[in-house]
Amino acid sequence: MTEMLLTFRPVIAILISMIAAGAILVAGERVSPNIRESITMAAAILKAICVFSMIPAALVGNTFDITLFEIVEGVGLSFRVDSLGMVFACVASGLWILTSIYSIGYMRGHDERNQTGYFSAFAMSLSSAIGICFSANLLTFFIFYEMLTAATYPLVVHYRDEKGKRSGRKYLLYTLTSGQLFFAAIVYVYMKCGTLDFTAGGFITGMTRGEASWVFFLMILGGVVKAGVMPLHSWLPAAMVAPTPVSALLHAVAVVKAGAFCVIRVICYTFGPDLCQTCGTTNVLAWFAVATILLSSLIAIQKDNLKARLAFSTVGQLSYIVLGVCILTPISVSGAIYHIVAHALMKITLFMCAGAIFVTEHKADVSQMRGIGRRMPLTMTAFAAASLGIAGMPFMVGFVSKAGILQGAAQAGQPLFIATLVASALLSLTYLIPVVYMAFSNRNVNSDFCDDTYGLEGEASKPLLCPLLITAFFSVLLGICPDLGMHLMTFAQQAAAAIFEGGGL
Template sequence: MDLWTAFDMGQLVNAAIVTPLIGAILVMLLGKQPNLREAASISTGVVLFSIVLAITTRTFELFPTQSIETATQWISILPNLAIEFSVEPLGVLFALVASLLWIVTTVYAIGYMRGHGEINQTRFFTCFALAISTVMAICFSANLLTLFIFYELLTLSTFPLVTHAGTEDAKRGGRIYLGILLGTSIAFLLFAILITWVTAGTLTFSEGGILSQPSSSTTGLLLVLFCYGVGKAAIMPFHRWLPAAMVAPTPVSALLHAVAVVKAGVFSILKIVIYIFGIESLTQIPTADVMLYIGAATVLLSSCIAMTKDNLKARLAYSTVSQLSYIVVGALLASSVAAAGATLHIATHAIGKITLFFCAGAIMVASHKKNISEMVGLGRVMPFTMAAFAVGALSIIGLPPLAGTWSKWYLVVGALDSDKLIIVAVLMISSLLNIAYLLPIPIKAFFAKPQDGENTEKKAWSTAEIKEAPLPSLLAIGFTTLGCFVLFFYPQPLIALINLIPGVSTGINGGF
């Protein structure tokens, strides 16, 4: 981080946004030299993460005395409206998660793309880098206009990744992906931004929010428009784009579900709640409880649908829909502790879910299996992968000693703090459903025996040689699996960062 001491905050933010763009150019130029192309992609990720670490260090130095640091302005549109970037702790946390997991996903993708013989790999890594650039811009957006522009650019930059295979299924999935995300943005999000501009006279994110009359019908309408306008949060009924996007290669699924797209959605909802409405004002907003219970219904309904899916990626997709609504619920509970749990869940869900998707891709590369019913005994052939899957599953469930424990704990405490016992019940039932649709997968893989009459391939697995995915993919899986434990035993840096967000507090200073 000493490398960046000569740069001010604005220069660091510009560097965080531009570095992946430079990486995308390098990847295109080195397209015919795969080793150099992949080295450029990984190196770009390392440089980006070092920049974000430098921003994080400055944040801890500055933010005990302030809430938002104006960083840099690109284009001035009106006297009080510009494409502008600022630094605040919530955005820094999301940037940390995204920049670190980009490196890990790139390493994984190298093994997956080569092992699976994927075509158009240069385009794949280029779009990967473009997507991360837009994510960095979302993280550091200073106002709703900037957030909206880069939110849309993220949708467009990931569309070629969703349709990467070029099949009819991929094209159909891409149309659903683009149609729902662009449709909700234009019909709801853009409309909400225009109303906010007329009502408040500004779009700038500010401590305590910018809406002066939270009890008005206009503010109630705005909350509904924002919640549904941020389609990437996948609140029902605007969730179908997410399972439709599962036609993409597994590294893309990992990017969509843990690093970029869905986290950009729930991050945007958190940022809007904290800096546009203000957490304390939520109790006065007429529609807050309505959206809270729609989020709670999404948690349960998507978990129930997940239980019916035999395709592993489809089951994980509906699991993601459920887990995203944990964050929406935490944001809408009007509790500083619940908001802290929602913020922490961005990180803990990311590390657990990316592990599960990495394992799903490894299974497909090594054994060509997509359906859970075909995975009986697979743990004897792929013990490392299936053990990692078990760890990721337990983290998503929220059992110690794994990362998901803390975020779910804070969400439950926040629900109790808000006297929302029905939300406590939803969170408890959801965890039981998590157990029901996730744990049988590694249990069957390690302990189930093929029944009489099942195909000889399954029976042969009991004596088969170990056959894991390529080494780069296994290294990535090992890293994220270890991360599930690390975030349980050492969450203090994230806790300290969360406690700097205005109106958000875990009630813990300096550790557990």
């Protein structure tokens, strides 16, 4: 019995938060909020323990292959743990604990309604994300990918007002349309290849260059929409009408990371480096990523609303992952995979800071934040650290991932990609560091912040403050020791090595 439970850990990890979602719904508003929050925290901790317990086995190549039942001939509801999946799973499950703590503090501090639906949908989103991580084939991946869309929709429309409903409709239009095109491509691949199993280096054979290009286009749409690649990005800034913990979930833990993860699975585990180079499809996608990186940064500079500024920052930062994968060198791909970790830590810190400021001081715009660092020094110090990481400064986790992508661009002989990454770093400093400067500035300080001493009396409550300090701390720690703890750098390097050994490059 014990051995079976150990073997089925990937499935158990998925079911934990699914069961929690059902329990929260059944409990409803009839029970004390303490019970609902206890279920949330217990599920988060159990899921993380389950995922983290697989790290030693995954490091030595144990794949935990599981097929629950056959869906169509030769294709089952199947799960497999590999190095790439472990990177995303460790990030999602680890950050879910912190996001759950933050959500409890935010919901209580902001006196939010619809908390039962919120926490239930939140749990289902993480269940879907872990299912995406451990899917062994395209069909299983698609099922959980669409489940993620369905689970996050109630979070986007949480306030049930007209603005939220409009944003929700846009979200569904973009994600469901691209999802159906993705499914059509999956069906075609099955008809041509007779299998849908992910293989490092790709498994697609028997297609002409034209066929492969069109299938790639249909399939990659499913990834780039959720990853916010321009011009298919507008749902993401619109979704900022949701509560800040939802923004953190969308931008750091689940949806956009699932989109970037999808791009990696399609390019590296479905088509493979050889076929992508033959078709030239990744070259086209790389230039879309370059345009997205630059344009999103320029738009972010113009946004006064802090969450909107951070949303456009996410649009650009996710395209780092897309660009790194499209460069198609082992070091750029490992850098792109590690950027899943780096961006998650840095961006969730920034959104948590924005939420803490909003709940505590009721300020949402950058122009309102002059002197706020004097009341909330810890929050704004964490914001400053994450901002430097987003720009790729040394000793920050963002430097590690971006250095890999830069090295890959140099190896591939792509000076324009290098110039784009350098320009993006400078633009990131332009739209984030002024926020920090204003926060700690003495000039024209509002009377609310007129005292000359720094203190902690204005900081947010501990459930809001502690998670953002922890993520900021790890943004620095992993910048100094990238492989510390969960060996995520090793997993990224193992995944890249397997891809290019399988792809023959």
